[in-house]
Amino acid sequence: AAAVIKIAQVPEGKGFEDYQNVYNDIAAKIEDNLDFDGGAGYYGQLVRLSWHTSGTYTKSDNTGGSYGGTMIYSPESFDGENAGLAVGRDFLIEFKDKYPWISRGDLWTLGGVVAVQESGGPKIPWRPGRKDIYDRATVPEPGKLPDASKDGKYVRDLFKRMGFNDRETVALIGAHCLGKCHTYNSGYDGPWGPSFNMFTNDFYVRLLGGWHVKKWDGKKQYEDDETNSFMMLPTDMALKEESYFIKYVKEYAKDQDLFFKDFSKAYSTLLELGISYPRGSKPFIFKTVDEQEE
Ligand code: ZEM
Incomplete structure (x- = not known):
């Protein structure tokens, strides 16, 4: 894949409350589907989607990563390691219709943040500003995500x-x-x-x-x-x-x-690999559904 400069750009006029609203809608849909996959719900599915959209990153040439939301394009969409993740993308797509200003990369990574926090995990600092990329030259080749049979x-x-x-x-x-x-x-x-x-x-x-x-x-x-x-x-x-x-x-x-402290930091980093943020940009820390009901 070709490298592109990936500068975070938050949609005009959007801020914490807008993204907390998307968070809350995703959380409500998870809550409505707790029986999915034999009681696993959508937590695992959404965390895996966020990881696979981010884990294509290569530091040495700054290719891959969550910025462009490229997983809908070939050959990334056909990567055997991504089998089954259309389920998570389909789960989230209604929020792309409801909030047309959100990018795929932001939506897929935010889905992972909701899943970790709502299943009892640590707070995950998260920053918006990924942009949809349509240029197929930037789509990562299969082989970047790990093969579970290895050492x-x-x-x-x-x-x-x-x-x-x-x-x-x-x-x-x-x-x-x-x-x-x-x-x-x-x-x-x-x-x-x-x-x-x-x-x-x-x-x-x-x-x-x-x-x-x-x-x-x-x-x-x-x-x-x-x-x-x-x-x-x-x-x-x-x-x-x-x-x-x-x-x-x-x-x-x-x-x-x-574990919670180290996971939070590493996962937050994973979701942002390759993205340049403005100096001093502050991550959002979303409230869980429970915290908002207090
Ligand atoms: Zn996974 N993972 N993963 N992983 N993963 C699966 C499922 C899930 C590896 C792997 O091959 C597989 C990380 C690292 C690694 C999740 C999160 C994260 C599955 C099963 C496989 C085969 C997929 C299926 O059949 O549906 C390997 C080899 C890894 C590193 C060496 C990291 C890092 C993760 C997140 C931070 C999650 C949540 C699942 C469960 C998905 C689900 O549908 O329930």
Whole structure:
């Protein structure tokens, strides 16, 4: 993909209240659909959409990232790693009609922020100003998003490509507390734990437990020794196998507040990769639905 300069431009006259309104509408629609995907709701789907629109970023040439909202275009739309994400894009599209001034990149990343905060996670500082890009030369090629069958070195190098260190890499993957794998999307199957609609540090706690390779015809994945009902991907297991990752797994398993703090910072950075903001621009911290009802 070709690099473009990605300067945040907030639509004329729009400010915090406008984006809090979009936040509230997304939150209300999530609340109306809590039964989706066997009780997972839309939390996992929306967080994954925000991650995949951002995680195509390459620091060395400033290509990819959430700015242009390019996932609707080929070849990014056909990237096998994006299978199933039309569901999240379709979920959000009514808000693009209701608020025509919002860009796809802003809407998709804001959806992730709503999902993390409304499922009990930390506050995610977020800044608007992404712009829809129609130029196909800027659409990232497949191969930028991680392949779950790989090892720790691959994960380390891939997140380094985006500019993340080992601590941030481990913190970001803790989002696997939410949602599920679906054989029809990725070939993997099942949730990582029982509380897949709540944002917690449970992913790390479980990862440190006992796991064995699942016996089935599908892709290699792990199954928990205790109940045989939860899963880990090979790349998840790699966080436990590598000395440069496991120390953070242990810290986050012990200390949810530390995980929340580190996740918030790394995820906020992820959603903004490649974007230039005006000097001193202040991120929005949205109120949760509960906080507004108090
Ligand atoms: Zn995921 N992820 N991910 N991830 N992910 C899946 C689902 C979800 C990897 C991966 O291959 C997969 C991060 C990192 C990595 C979420 C968030 C984040 C699935 C299952 C796969 C295969 C998709 C399906 O079948 O529907 C790999 C290899 C990763 C790094 C090495 C990061 C970072 C995330 C967010 C910050 C979420 C929330 C889901 C659940 C989606 C859903 O539909 O419920």
